[in-house]
Amino acid sequence: MERTRDSIIKRIDWWTIVLFALLATMGWLAICGSTHSYIDTGIADFFNQGERSGKQAMWMGISLFAGFIMMCIPKHTYRNLSPIIYAATMLLGLVTIFIATDIKGSRSWISAGSIRIQPAEFMKFATALMLSAFIGRREFKISNNEDFLKAVGIILLPMIIIMAQKETGSALVYLALFLVLYREGMTGIFLLAAVSAIIYFVVGIKYDSELMSKLPVSIGQYAPTIIIQIISIAVVKFWCKNNKTFTVLLTTNALMTLCSYWVAIYLVEFNIMTVQYLLLAFNVIYLLLQIRLRKEKRNIWVAIYIIGAIAFNYSCNYVMHNVLKPHQKVRIEVLLGLKEELNGAGYNVHQSKIAIGSGGVFGKGFLNGTQTKLNYVPEQDTDFIFCTIGEEQGFVGSVFVMTMFIFFILRIIHLAERQNDRFARAYGYAIASIFFLHFTINIGMVLGLVPVIGIPLPFFSYGGSSFLGFTILLSIFLRIDADRER
Amino acid sequence: MKDNSYESRKYILSGIVLLIFITYITQLFSLQISNDEYKSKADSNAFYKKTIYPSRGQMYDRNGELLVYNKPAYDITFVPREIKGLDTLELCKTLNITLEEFGARMERVRNKKHNPGFSNYTEQVFMTQIPMEDFAVFQEKNFLFKGFYIRKRYVRQYNHGVAGVLFGDIGEVSQRHIDKDSYYQRGDYIGTQGLEASYEKQLRGEKGTEVLLRDAHGRIQGKYQEGALDTPAVRGKNLTLSLDIELQMLGEHLLKNKIGSIVAIEPESGEILCMVSSPSYDPTLLTGRDRGKNHKALSSDKNKPLLNRAIMGTYPPGSTFKTSQAAMFLEEGVVTPQTAFPCHGGFIFNKFKLGCHAHSSPTALKEAIGTSCNAYFCWGLHKMFGMSKYGGTKAAMNVWRDYMVSMGFGYALGVDLPGEVRGMIPNAEYYTRHYGNYWRAVTVISISIGQGEVTLTPLQIANLGATIANRGKYIIPHIVKEVENDTIASKYLTPKSTMVSAASYEEVIKGMRHAVIDGTCRAANIPGLDICGKTGTAENKGKDHSVFLGFAPMDAPKIAISVYVENGGFGAEYGVPIGALMMEKYLTGSLSEESEKKAETISKKKIYYGKDER
Known part of the structure; x- marks a missing residue:
């Protein structure tokens, strides 16, 4: 040759x-x-x-x-x-x-x-x-x-x-x-994880001390839970292609989120974060059940994603304040406009x-x-x-x-x-x-x-x-x- | 063996590349095109606009004599980063300071609180206005002190040591000045008092700029575009004052040891020939390194040498005011030159009595002015206020007020010096407020002899003299005659008329001439000068003030003058002789031997004012 x-x-x-x-x-x-x-x-x-x-x-x-x-x-x-x-x-x-x-x-x-x-x-x-x-x-x-x-x-x-x-x-x-x-051919989960990590980090840190306009809830805590729901449900639809599971999750999440928000504002004020965490827990359990019931193997990755995202969210603040060196912390704060x-x-x-x-x-x-x-x-x-x-x-x-x-x-x-x-x-x-x-x-x-x-x-x-x-x-x-x- | 699974992922990957590309183009667009902020930030970063200071305008007197000019002064500066191998001891010896002082100065420069603009790379001020001798030695040895520099500045210099309150003062601009006029920047100088303040815009000139390039450390890297954007400094305009500096010096000399003022005006032009306020001070005291100390001493002096009494002091004009009353009475037909009023020891009305000195009775206008008869003017006012054509005391009072205001009383005249006050001319409403509705001519009768509520500034009294000399016209008194390459304000060129006709003023003048020939002002009867005058002995809480108002010559007046000596006693005691000497000096150019002696005697006479603040 x-x-x-x-x-x-x-x-x-x-x-x-x-x-x-x-x-x-x-x-x-x-x-x-x-x-x-x-x-x-x-x-x-x-x-x-x-x-x-x-x-x-x-x-x-x-x-x-x-x-x-x-x-x-x-x-x-x-x-x-x-x-x-x-x-x-x-x-x-x-x-x-x-x-x-x-x-x-x-x-x-x-x-x-x-x-x-x-x-x-x-x-x-x-x-x-x-x-x-x-x-x-x-x-x-x-x-x-x-x-x-x-x-x-x-x-x-x-x-x-x-x-x-x-x-x-x-x-x-x-x-x-x-x-x-x-x-x-590596699963796209890793890319998704990397992108979401950046989003959660930015949103979590930047809006940590900012409250929602009508409720005393930190945007930095609330917004990531919504993003987790949207991303995980989208993955169920487009990657797992489990239409039935998708419909169930979408309806419950959308309905509960909107209802709790509405109730908290107009009826009784309560911590809507509780509802969000309950919803995420529900999603994980439901997804795991479907692995058994409908042989939807890919659900395990979505469940891991949800748990990982919540854990990541919590660790962000910890990392920011306890792990990063002061000059690194300042660089991030400057970049986020804080x-x-x-x-x-x-x-x-x-x-x-x-x-x-x-x-x-x-x-x-x-x-x-x-x-x-x-x-x-x-x-x-x-x-x-x-x-x-x-x-x-x-x-x-x-x-x-x-x-x-x-x-x-x-x-x-x-x-x-x-x-x-x-x-x-x-x-x-x-x-x-x-x-x-x-x-x-x-x-x-x-x-x-x-x-x-x-x-x-x-x-x-x-x-x-x-x-x-x-x-x-x-x-x-x-x-x-x-x-x-x- | 091509493996085509996952090929569609090339679109996702290319998509990510394009997404980043679009994001970055958007950010680039917002930075470079949709936002101007960065452009100006870049300019203020890199362009250092160095200010070139113009020299301030000089001042000359009416005869071209230089009064105020600039002298260079030297500041020692240094660039901290450039100091290498400094022999501190040698530097201290050269500048005549101790090692401790050197340390203290260095510390002060580096203290961010005192010196917020501190940078290791830029010029810092070490010492200001060092004495000429020290400067010369320093310059010789400058090469020894690497990193130290000399910066040239200008300070005001005065040739005669008089007229401090007129020239005024220069000081560093305050934040208020900067907010009001964007011309000024921190560290600039501005006229704060006197002519320096009122002619600031003409005197200051125009600052120039040099556009220099400055690097991130603040170091100058050269001129931008070889100076294409530079603008040269334009020096300030020179002022020619109407002052006659010799007259001014004589005036200050005569008022030594006394508190008071002398104002002389050229009637025809309204130009102020001299404006003396005593006690006075040497303006040189307020320049140079001892400025702060001297300023403190002057401003805490109980006799207030920094106050220009000629325009800021208000006094009862006393009998000099009778001239204005006479003019008004004639104009309003209250009296004719022949009308006579009786005076037997004063103005007696029912139980009210206002005393007068002994003189023949009854008196007509000429004698009344000549002997300064109180009763004549009281009766005059009484008659005027009773005249039916006004329809009541209050209406008559306001006619009186209008006459006085037309003569320049009651409001500031508008002299070209800051701080002029208005004096006091009461009106009907004023008295109604004090006495209720039932007050009569008798209640306010003392205004007719320049006492009571009436107060004038010495400038207004002098202007009364100028008005009479002009037979009813005056030009607002002013001290600047010419501005180089510029005109003076039109209000200093246009005559104003009073409500009294020239014919009436002629009668007043006859009276004032009579006073000099055969009345209270006989001491001012200098042969050939045809002086007209009127004394005043203004009553006040303490000893009477000695006042004189005059002008000369009678038919072609060249000078009108007011003299006011606080607690000087009778008008004839200080007012008349001082006025006469001033007129003699101005009209003949010098004093006769006899007058010189008289002047020395007056200058040495001291009036004791006690310990109270004045």
């Missing part, structure tokens, strides 16, 4: 290459913009090695070369070597914890001469390869608990190592790989919003940003790089960059879907998920929608290791795609 190099060039997906080149160029220009000092006059030398833009240009050159090398290695080699690569990078990650120099509390960098690299960036493609190779095995079945747990283990191991390096933000990225498992702390934890995000907001429709023009140039936005060339684009290129430029990113991600999903084997498809989804999570968290943070979690924006944030890591991640997939059987 050897092919000539010539045919490889014809077979790789040039659309992805074009999008990659576009994003990388815009990213580099953004770094030029954000590190360019306002008082510099005349044409700055962006390729000067003393400047961050110059260093980044060098790293981009190195990355392109590395990407080229990666594309010369055929698909089956990756597949066969994935356990070795995985083991090697995990080992490197472990070693890093002990030999790394402490940088702002994080122990994730190892220095080699004047160059510093972050092994965590390389653990990403290793884990993606390992997971895909594991899923790609002929005998793999996600419904088989042993297989599933092993797959989860492959994802959790690097997370644990990176958390030990005190880089909690980077560890979160690996959660994206659960999307791969979902695509390969606290305004413009000089403390809220400063970064506030300044970031000012910088982006001041860009207007068309922006201030390349190198003309004031907020980013004058250091109002911290980390402006790394985690907050998108501010420079927002300020200098305005709404138009920001939307363009975001659109290109989304095209890029959707293109990878498209490529992944056209693969003939699970290994290739899983790897495609793995890198699409990783890029997507970086995009979501980084831009969400800069726009003030997601808590401040320090992870880079692929191809934009300054940093050699991260650019190299992302390029390798992508180029491997380009070769895998090129090698697919038609």
Whole structure:
């Protein structure tokens, strides 16, 4: 199955290459913009090695070369070597914890001469390869608990190592790989659980001390019970497809909720929370009974969901006040709008919003940003790089960059879907998920929608290791795609 | 071997991607397009508008003599972050302060309560207005003290040490000023008293701005767009005052050791030639580093040197007021120049008696003014209030009131100085409130001789003199003659008329001339000056006030003057000689040798006022 190099060039997906080149160029220009000092006059030398833009240009050159090398290695080699690569990078990650120099509390960098690299960036493609190779095995079945747990283990191991390096933000990225498992047949319950956890947490914390307009009941306690009812009943209808159970649950829940609310307001005031808890208890019991009576096996998951959700709700407040560190708690409170702390934890995000907001429709023009140039936005060339684009290129430029990113991600999903084997498809989804999570968290943070979690924006944030890591991640997939059987 | 189960999940996954994309575009839209708030926040973040202070307008007297100007003063400032290897001892030696003082000052700067704007990166004030000698030494050694800077400011400077209450005072703006006029910012200066206050808008000039770029630490990074948005400062306009500074100095000299005031007006223009309020103070006391201490001493002085008595003091005008009564009587036909009233020791009506000094009887108008006969004016008012054409005492009272108001009494004249008071001209309602419905001319008879309820400011008395000199017209007295590149208010250019005709005033003038030639003001009879005058001896709780009203020359008046010396006794004792000296000085340009001696004697005379607050 050897092919000539010539045919490889014809077979790789040039659309992805074009999008990659576009994003990388815009990213580099953004770094030029954000590190360019306002008082510099005349044409700055962006390729000067003393400047961050110059260093980044060098790293981009190195990355392109590395990407080229990666594309010369055929698909089956990756597949066969994935356990070795995985083991090697995990080992490197472990070693890093002990030999790394402490940088702002994080122990994730190892220095080699004047160059510093972050092994965590390389653990990403290793884990993606390992997971895909594991899923790609002929005998793999996600419904088989042993297989599933092993797959989860492959994802959790690097997370644990990176958390030990005190880089909690980077560890979160690996959660994206659960999307791969979902695509390969993992039950959607996990996704649902994750989404509901976020909803319950936000609603529970944000409205905890707010009362309903007519009753002395906390919205933060009442609203989650309603959401639990709606979600669980919807799951019964659309996932379990148990129409009869659905009808019973819907009628009782809707009727009782409305009645108790009406009675409490107009007749006798009582704690309507009691009714809500009784209803949820009723739902659980009814669902469990139906497993017996009607052989509705999936009901067990719904029952677990309800119990888990209630437990989660209760633990939220506990976690918020007793588990989280004060600075983490403040970050969450600021994000939920419970606290305004413009000089403390809220400063970064506030300044970031000012910088982006001041860009207007068309922006201030390349190198003309004031907020980013004058250091109002911290980390402006790394985690907050998108501010420079927002300020200098305005709404138009920001939307363009975001659109290109989304095209890029959707293109990878498209490529992944056209693969003939699970290994290739899983790897495609793995890198699409990783890029997507970086995009979501980084831009969400800069726009003030997601808590401040320090992870880079692929191809934009300054940093050699991260650019190299992302390029390798992508180029491997380009070769895998090129090698697919038609 | 393609496994197509779960393929539909690609739509769910792509959907999630698109959902996040749409959410973020929405947030981007709300930040960048639907909301202007961030734009202005960004500007206030990055643009530091440095204010360039203009120099305040100067003041000159009517002869072009410089009175008020600006002198540079130096503040020592420092940027905490820039201090490196400071030799504290050397600095203390240079600035003439002790080590403890240095520590205390540093602590004060860093105290957030005293200095809310403290930042390690920006200029902080260490010492203000250091003496010239210390400044020179400091400047020489400045290179030794890295992080320390010199900031130039201006303080007011005065050439003559007089007229403090007229020039007034400058102080830091209060929150109230800032709320009222957005021109001011914290730390700016504003005129708070006198001309500095009333001509604040002309004197202050226009602040300029330099738009500088400031980084997150507050450090200046350079000019924005090479200064394209900068505006230069425009210096304040100079004022030419109508004051004759030599006359003003003579006036303050004559009133030394006495409480009172002298106001001189050029009748033709309404320009104030001098406005003396005694005790006075040297305005230089209120500049520089001892300002606070001096201000406290002046404001707690029981004789109130900070009060401009010429416009803020109200006094009974005494007999000087008779001139206004005479003019009104003639105009209303109460008397003719020939009408005579008897006076045998005063005005006697039934059981009521108001005394008068000894003089021949009966008297007609000219002699009545010349000898200052009380009975004549009481009878005049009595007759007027009884005239049937008014239909009652109250109606007549209000006619009287109208005449007085037309002469500029009872309301503030509108001089261009802050704080002028109105004095008191009673009307019928006023007396009805006090006496009920049954009061008669006799009840209020003392108003005809400038006593009783009537009070005027010394400025109003001087203006009465100017009105008589002008034969019935006056221009609102004012102290600023010209504003550089600007005009003065039109009310200071348009004459006002009283209700009395010029012919009636001629008769009054004859009486006032008679007083100088052969009456109460004989001491003012300086050959060649044709002075007209009227004395006043105003009764009050203590010793009488000595008052004089006059103008000269009689036919082409150049100066009208009022002199008011509290508890000075007879008008002839202080009022007449002071008035005469002032007119001689102004009209001839100097004092004769004999007059110089007289002036020294008067200046040295001291009136004792006791220990009570005045």
